[in-house]
Amino acid sequence: MAAVVYFVLIPMTYACTAIFIFSLSWHIVRVVSGLRISLAGSVGPEKRPKFWGSLVESLLFLKIIKTHPVQWFLLILFHITFLFLIAGHIELIGHSECLQIVPHEIFLGAGFIGLVLLVNLSFFLFRRFHSPIREMSEPSDYYILILLILTVLSGSQMNLARSLYGYSTMSVADYRIFLSGLTTFHPVVPDVIQSGDAGHSILLIIHVLCANLVFALFPSSNLVHTILTVPLSRLQRH
Amino acid sequence: MSYKPVKMKKRNPDPGPGRSGDSPSLTGAEDVVARAIQGLGIMHATACMHCGFCADTCHIYLAEPKLENIPAQKFSEITRYIRRRHTLSGRLFSRFVKNGELTQDVLRKISDAVYGRCTACGRCTLQCPVGIDLREIIRIGRKMCAAVRQVPEGLQRTVDNQIQTGNQMAIPREEILSTLDWLAEDLKMEMKDPSIEIPIDQPGKDFLYLINPREIKFFPLSLLSAAGVFHAAGASWTLSSRWFDVTNYGFYAGDTPAATELTRRVIEEAVSLNVKEIILSECGHGYRSFRWEGPHWIGQEYPVSIRSVIELLDEFIRAGRIRVDPTMNPERTTLHDPCNLVRLGGIVDPQRRILRRTVGDFVEMTPNRENNFCCGGGGGMLSMSEFGDVRVASGKIKADQIRATGAKIVATPCHNCADQLIELSKKYKLGVEIQAVVELVYNALIR
Amino acid sequence: MKIGDKSIDFDKDGFMVNPGLWDEQIARAIAGDEGIEEMTEQHWAIVNFIRNYWLEHDLAPAVRLICSDVGVGVRQIYKLFTSGPARGACRVAGLPKPDGCV
Numbered sequence A: 001m002a003a004v005v006y007f008v009l010i011p012m013t014y015a016c017t018a019i020f021i022f023s024l025s026w027h028i029v030r031v032v033s034g035l036r037i038s039l040a041g042s043v044g045p046e047k048r049p050k051f052w053g054s055l056v057e058s059l060l061f062l063k064i065i066k067t068h069p070v071q072w073f074l075l076i077l078f079h080i081t082f083l084f085l086i087a088g089h090i091e092l093i094g095h096s097e098c099l100q101i102v103p104h105e106i107f108l109g110a111g112f113i114g115l116v117l118l119v120n121l122s123f124f125l126f127r128r129f130h131s132p133i134r135e136m137s138e139p140s141d142y143y144i145l146i147l148l149i150l151t152v153l154s155g156s157q158m159n160l161a162r163s164l165y166g167y168s169t170m171s172v173a174d175y176r177i178f179l180s181g182l183t184t185f186h187p188v189v190p191d192v193i194q195s196g197d198a199g200h201s202i203l204l205i206i207h208v209l210c211a212n213l214v215f216a217l218f219p220s221s222n223l224v225h226t227i228l229t230v231p232l233s234r235l236q237r238h
Numbered sequence B: 001m002s003y004k005p006v007k008m009k010k011r012n013p014d015p016g017p018g019r020s021g022d023s024p025s026l027t028g029a030e031d032v033v034a035r036a037i038q039g040l041g042i043m044h045a046t047a048c049m050h051c052g053f054c055a056d057t058c059h060i061y062l063a064e065p066k067l068e069n070i071p072a073q074k075f076s077e078i079t080r081y082i083r084r085r086h087t088l089s090g091r092l093f094s095r096f097v098k099n100g101e102l103t104q105d106v107l108r109k110i111s112d113a114v115y116g117r118c119t120a121c122g123r124c125t126l127q128c129p130v131g132i133d134l135r136e137i138i139r140i141g142r143k144m145c146a147a148v149r150q151v152p153e154g155l156q157r158t159v160d161n162q163i164q165t166g167n168q169m170a171i172p173r174e175e176i177l178s179t180l181d182w183l184a185e186d187l188k189m190e191m192k193d194p195s196i197e198i199p200i201d202q203p204g205k206d207f208l209y210l211i212n213p214r215e216i217k218f219f220p221l222s223l224l225s226a227a228g229v230f231h232a233a234g235a236s237w238t239l240s241s242r243w244f245d246v247t248n249y250g251f252y253a254g255d256t257p258a259a260t261e262l263t264r265r266v267i268e269e270a271v272s273l274n275v276k277e278i279i280l281s282e283c284g285h286g287y288r289s290f291r292w293e294g295p296h297w298i299g300q301e302y303p304v305s306i307r308s309v310i311e312l313l314d315e316f317i318r319a320g321r322i323r324v325d326p327t328m329n330p331e332r333t334t335l336h337d338p339c340n341l342v343r344l345g346g347i348v349d350p351q352r353r354i355l356r357r358t359v360g361d362f363v364e365m366t367p368n369r370e371n372n373f374c375c376g377g378g379g380g381m382l383s384m385s386e387f388g389d390v391r392v393a394s395g396k397i398k399a400d401q402i403r404a405t406g407a408k409i410v411a412t413p414c415h416n417c418a419d420q421l422i423e424l425s426k427k428y429k430l431g432v433e434i435q436a437v438v439e440l441v442y443n444a445l446i447r
Numbered sequence C: 001m002k003i004g005d006k007s008i009d010f011d012k013d014g015f016m017v018n019p020g021l022w023d024e025q026i027a028r029a030i031a032g033d034e035g036i037e038e039m040t041e042q043h044w045a046i047v048n049f050i051r052n053y054w055l056e057h058d059l060a061p062a063v064r065l066i067c068s069d070v071g072v073g074v075r076q077i078y079k080l081f082t083s084g085p086a087r088g089a090c091r092v093a094g095l096p097k098p099d100g101c102v
């Protein structure tokens, strides 16, 4: 068991993060180098405003605000919450002054981030069970969503375990030891996790496992839209 | 600007009439894809979320809401192939799955989707939140099919006619000359001015006017009106009896060598007639192909400028070169926006300015402008009888839009749309008359 | 579709698949579908001219030929056949669909 825990928490995390960072940069390099070729070959009346127009349009989902208002709201909510989520994880690595401008307990969002994401992700998943999106979907669309749900579910349960049910054996301090160890390349697995003393340490292992899989599958899933949206909107020919 | 002669590219060997279906080699199609995914082309093919937002923008899906009519679904075979052949994960795992292989069967499916269920109108592109240019992928599919002669029969025949005879209806030169004579006589009577002529092949004029062969063969009133308006404006213009066709069926078919050849002919004709400008008669895809795609096809900037007659009429009216009286067109008139001219061509306001000055009661349909629905006859649909039922069914949206305006006349600056709208008016009992913009201007002329 | 004692096939644009089978009864049936209530003498003159021209040249005649032969004005034709010479008159005359933008 200890070996599995060690494997998931350390070598697998490194490997998957490496795949993720590599594929992210690979996509960015391709976008940057491909954009020039594509713009030179693009045909049709100019799109205006060029760059900022595309940026605003895609980040605010302006294209669907009128046609699908409910989904627009859920999508905006989801993507904003996701930003909070990233900020929250940064705080788990170490104390950060600039994120504490508005003082708050760790984890950011008082337990609601996970819930909002969960509602949203279930919505995305159930939407896919519905015709015609069910027939349109490909297997990768499902497994990435299920992995995300598992990740969010375990993450939010860890948070609630501490704040709501008062499990205090595994604390923010332990997470910081683990994560800052990873980021400084002196990986350690804190004893509470390794020994399984804290009742919810199994949640952490599920959380990290699923997140790792999401990272690894990122380049071959529909999540690549995160990088492609803005340049693609810029290229659209009207 | 100088003009470098363009050599005609080799066209695909012709394996006989219509769909070949069994030419064993698909390398032509594969090469098309390899070229199309340069730059960010491949991103378009891999970024789809399968979210389905594009579904209810498509008139074909709205008319018949089934899975294969969803825009993202129409290109799924193409993107599957691209992912298999051209992405890392695709190449790693392609050994284990059949998904995405390119076979004759798959190509036939692609052909049915890109020609038979899509008019390449580009409305879905406006909606996709991820920014995928759906129409561009559909066009890749058309180019793939054209490269291996999988183009539906009616469309292929039209392209061949156009290449062989110089115009898509295979009208012989004598017929053109006699028709123009006959029209000039009519025009003299209508305008009560015996000095009017329709100039043919006259060098050194300001502009060369390209027309749709349909204006010679079946619907000459728009040409008659244009000649009348040009005369009233004192314009210096000419027609060509050789390369006069404003349409480009090579563009519809995705047959780039043919499209290039058609562009080359017209540009060379303009150079040899020594005109300053080419004016395109009212034609959506003609504008899209000559104005925007053409320079890429022939690999250089044009030596002459190029405009649509809509822009020219707008200029005439605004500069006071012709005077018009809106009470001459008292009936309620609405405007259909051809996709290739408006959404994909960028000509949005001139036709509205013209109509406001020449028509008594002008109403817009909703949605309009760049967001307008396709009439259903675009993308070469009108030449493909095999998809006639899809075409008429998908025009229901347009018919409802027209009915809601209560208009008696529908103006549209595209002869292709006009044919479809005439048929819609009959099938859906709209009782409207379809007119080209130039006909309305001609009616409103103060002579 | 059954017209008289013949069964006639139409393509998806409503043009006859087998133009050889054409007769006056079929012409009337198509005209009814066109919304032409009664085939007048002028209608028949146009239709017969198109038919004969097609039998001779294997081509639909241009509108100039129709007008000068039958002696109607250009504007008149669109009143008689609201779908125009191609999708209207040629269809009634039992021709296959002309190629191109029509």
Ligand code: HEM
Pocket: A058, A059, A061, A071, A075, A079, A082, A124, A125, A127, A141, A145, A148, A222, A223, A225, A226, A229, A230, B049, B050, B051, B129, B130
């Ligand atoms: C550039 C801005 C972005 C745009 C325009 C965008 C667009 C979209 C769209 C249209 C959906 C479809 C939702 C549905 O199925 O109804 C979606 C879902 C999703 N997005 Fe984004 N997104 C963006 C950035 C991000 C980022 C940064 C992430 C985080 C990694 C992310 C993660 C997701 C996830 C997990 C889903 C649900 C997946 C699914 O439905 O299969 N997105 N996004």
Ligand code: SF4
Pocket: B057, B058, B059, B060, B061, B070, B071, B074, B117, B118, B119, B120, B121, B122, B123, B124, B125, B134, B135, B138, B374
């Ligand atoms: S381009 Fe037009 S016809 Fe084709 S899928 Fe998109 S909306 Fe439908």
Ligand code: SF4
Pocket: B047, B048, B049, B050, B051, B052, B053, B054, B055, B071, B072, B127, B128, B129, B130, B131, B132, B134
């Ligand atoms: S809207 Fe765009 S991302 Fe969504 S299914 Fe259609 S093409 Fe794919």
